[in-house]
Amino acid sequence: xxxxxxxxxxISDEEINELISKLQSLLPNSRRRGSSQASTTKxxxxxxxxxxxxxREVDDLSDRLSDLMSTMDHNSPGAEIVRSILRx
Amino acid sequence: xxxxxxxxxxxxxxxxxxxxxxxxxxxxASPSKPMLAFHFLRALxxxxxxxxxxxxxxxxxxxxxxxxxxxxxxxxAWSRALLGQARARRSRTLTGRAVLLRRRRITAAxxxxxxxxxxxxxxxxxxxxxxxxxxxxxxxxxxxxxxxxADALRRLVPGGAGMEYCSLLEETADYLRSLRAQVQxxxxxxxxxxCQ
Numbered sequence: 001x002x003x004x005x006x007x008x009x010x011i012s013d014e015e016i017n018e019l020i021s022k023l024q025s026l027l028p029n030s031r032r033r034g035s036s037q038a039s040t041t042k043x044x045x046x047x048x049x050x051x052x053x054x055x056r057e058v059d060d061l062s063d064r065l066s067d068l069m070s071t072m073d074h075n076s077p078g079a080e081i082v083r084s085i086l087r088x
Numbered sequence: 089x090x091x092x093x094x095x096x097x098x099x100x101x102x103x104x105x106x107x108x109x110x111x112x113x114x115x116x117a118s119p120s121k122p123m124l125a126f127h128f129l130r131a132l133x134x135x136x137x138x139x140x141x142x143x144x145x146x147x148x149x150x151x152x153x154x155x156x157x158x159x160x161x162x163x164x165a166w167s168r169a170l171l172g173q174a175r176a177r178r179s180r181t182l183t184g185r186a187v188l189l190r191r192r193r194i195t196a197a198x199x200x201x202x203x204x205x206x207x208x209x210x211x212x213x214x215x216x217x218x219x220x221x222x223x224x225x226x227x228x229x230x231x232x233x234x235x236x237x238a239d240a241l242r243r244l245v246p247g248g249a250g251m252e253y254c255s256l257l258e259e260t261a262d263y264l265r266s267l268r269a270q271v272q273x274x275x276x277x278x279x280x281x282x283c284q
Contacts, residue, residue, distance in 0.1 A: 044237035
């Protein structure tokens with residue numbers, strides 16, 4: 001863990017701000033606002049929405065993968081790649 | 089950690105099976121991506137006899153989350169929580185069926201009591217309740233900064249219910265990175281399999 005905690009109950013605001021700015025850099029459309037303090041709530045809301053959209057995308061992609069797997073031919077080059085990856 | 093700096097292949101190119109360009113250049117972005125691919129592909133290769141499309145979709149989705157948790161460091165609370173949920177789901181299926189069978193045998197042998205269906209459902213609900221309360225502990229959140237939004241975040245991130253606010257932010261960041269890598273992996277696989 002890279003964060004240094006002084007004591008159990010006193011987590012400094014700087015660490016929280018650091019973590020929040022790290023989260024902000026992970027989000028897709030991270031606009032560099034002047035004060036990150038005022039938009040913490042919005043940042044958390046955007047994070048929640050982003051996680052939800054990623055969950056939906058995983059569902060959608062697994063749906064497409066399932067369709068693809070049903071139509072995949074076993075001797076296709078794709079299956080060869082998969083087998084070679086799993087062997088090595 | 090061997091990383092090759094090759095340009096990423098465009099999805100329209102038909103990949104050459106002898107050179108794993110796709111995996112090599114995609115692995116250059118982050119050190120854990122080969123493990124992610126390995127776990128997910130292995131889980132995919134085990135899915136053969138599942139006939140229903142809906143069940144296969146559900147199995148693939150569960151395999152995605154499980155492989156994501158396996159590829160992550162076990163220090164991460166969200167990966168432990170995900171694997172614990174998968175284990176609980178498997179044992180819940182077995183426990184529910186075993187309890188049902190046992191109750192049916194008992195009620196068939198003994199004279200039927202008026203409370204037996206209630207007790208049977210109560211046993212199953214108790215078994216499920218144990219697992220669900222173990223998974224979602226209603227701990228009060230440590231109100232350091234943002235109570236209302238942090239609750240929603242706790243519900244989204246696996247294992248976020250029992251965390252402090254600071255750890256929750258760290259776990260969220262790591263979970264986001266892994267989720268994004270998983271989505272990229274699945275998208276890449278779909279592109280790979282669909283341009284035959």
